[in-house]
Amino acid sequence: ADAVEVGNIGTPITRAIDSAAGVFAVELSSFQLHTTRSVSPLASICLNVDADHLDWHGSAEAYAADKARVYENTVRACVYPASDRRVERMVEDADVVEGARAIGLALGAPSVSQLGIVGGLLVDRAFVEDRAHHALALAHVSDLSAAYGPHPSAAALSDALAAAALARAYGVEAEAVEEGLRSFRPAGHRRAIVGHAADLTWIDDSKATNAHAARASLAGLPPRSAVWIVGGDAKGQDFHDLIRAVEPVLRGVVVIGRDRSALAAALDECAPGVPRVEVDGHEDWMFSVVNEAVALSVPGNTVVLAPACASWDQFENYARRGEAFADAVRRLAAQWGGRP
Known part of the structure; x- marks a missing residue:
């Protein structure tokens, strides 16, 4: 299905509603989430939570609570950084559609229901049939070199895993994930x-x-x-x-x-x-x-x-x-x- 990037930066969701796209890749700000009650994403992720926009939200707790709304009503996969206990708690507390799973991201070897990195490979141990015993290779870390140079930072690797997890939640095949990561180029003013x-x-x-x-x-x-x-x-x-x-x-x-x-x-x-x-x-x-x-x-x-x-x-x-x-x-x- 055709996918379009919409949301906080770039094309507003309201302008894309009548498009022929089958998939929306949506970025939502904490401001937008604050007033949102009806979103029900197929898959969702909060990349991190830190004290930001306190002049508007009033407190770090209120800011985090609004960001946590991204997980509400998720249908298939609530993705989170496995090393961030604050975000993991957001997933645990979310009111999701029955059957939605918690999917972790690790910068090392993944546990069951996680994506991670092993021997220079980005691997999926979440969206595979025998995930208790096997992981599926999605891409090489070197596939990110055109976007991030020969030594991608931890932040770049985390972003790649996040994108891969959301794509896999939709059902994108491993080969397409690899091609997407290899051809990706960051938007302007990002490192x-x-x-x-x-x-x-x-x-x-x-x-x-x-x-x-x-x-x-x-x-x-x-x-x-x-x-x-x-x-x-x-x-x-x-x-x-x-x-x-x-x-x-x-x-x-x-x-x-x-x-x-x-x-x-x-x-x-x-x-x-x-x-x-x-x-x-x-x-x-x-x-x-x-x-x-x-x-x-x-x-x-x-x-x-x-x-x-x-x-x-x-x-x-x-x-x-x-x-x-x-x-x-x-x-x-x-x-x-x-x-x-």
């Missing part, structure tokens, strides 16, 4: 390398609009190798846990956006030895940001725009922020003779 300039690698992850996403963006980088560009509309988040987690990889930090003071306070407490500069919103400020990043770096470092914040204080959306960053990197490359 995208936008240039090599000033002997540095520049990564645009402007879509990392909360602490959880920013942590995933920086995960796996070598110690003291990253210059982190962070800031914007904090949405009421607390950044202390994030900064404690990423501090070992940081060479320096450039703080931007409206809520710089909250980030500065957390950096002072949790990463006092990491050099930091703040850049306000003056004219041509993004070019100042990339030049400040150069000043904090040493050759071979990686500069990562992973703001952990929304962009609304300075931009129309996260894509505009990412475009401004990429434009500034291109200007820098022209100055230094690097390749954009």
Whole structure:
């Protein structure tokens, strides 16, 4: 059946209702779930739950409760990260259609009713007949290299397993899952390398609009190798846990956006030895940001725009922020003779 991507970003569901598509791949925000009572998905997943949008939801508990609604009335499979007990509890508490199953995702060998990774293979031990004794190979980790490079991060592997689980719940064959993962390319502003300039690698992850996403963006980088560009509309988040987690990889930090003071306070407490500069919103400020990043770096470092914040204080959306960053990197490359 033809499938279309609809929901929170891109085409609204209401515009696709009359299409000929047989399957909707729907992303729902916590705001949309807050007012939703009638959705009954074939398969559903909450990728993670972290304190976000607290300025709107009022509390971390209210935010989590709204995200948990994604599992309500699920028909076939409630998919969840097996290592996240908070999300697993959402599945346990959900009111689902009789016969719906809980399907876990593991970054190691899967248990029964899980998908996981064994010997460089993504494997299914959930949607196979003899799952007590066998698993079905779906794809090689190397199939993700065109999208994520030769060493996909844990976040990339988790996303691949999530997509595979939802597809398998629908009944997609293993060969089609493999082809889908091999041909997949991330949308813009998601861990995208936008240039090599000033002997540095520049990564645009402007879509990392909360602490959880920013942590995933920086995960796996070598110690003291990253210059982190962070800031914007904090949405009421607390950044202390994030900064404690990423501090070992940081060479320096450039703080931007409206809520710089909250980030500065957390950096002072949790990463006092990491050099930091703040850049306000003056004219041509993004070019100042990339030049400040150069000043904090040493050759071979990686500069990562992973703001952990929304962009609304300075931009129309996260894509505009990412475009401004990429434009500034291109200007820098022209100055230094690097390749954009």
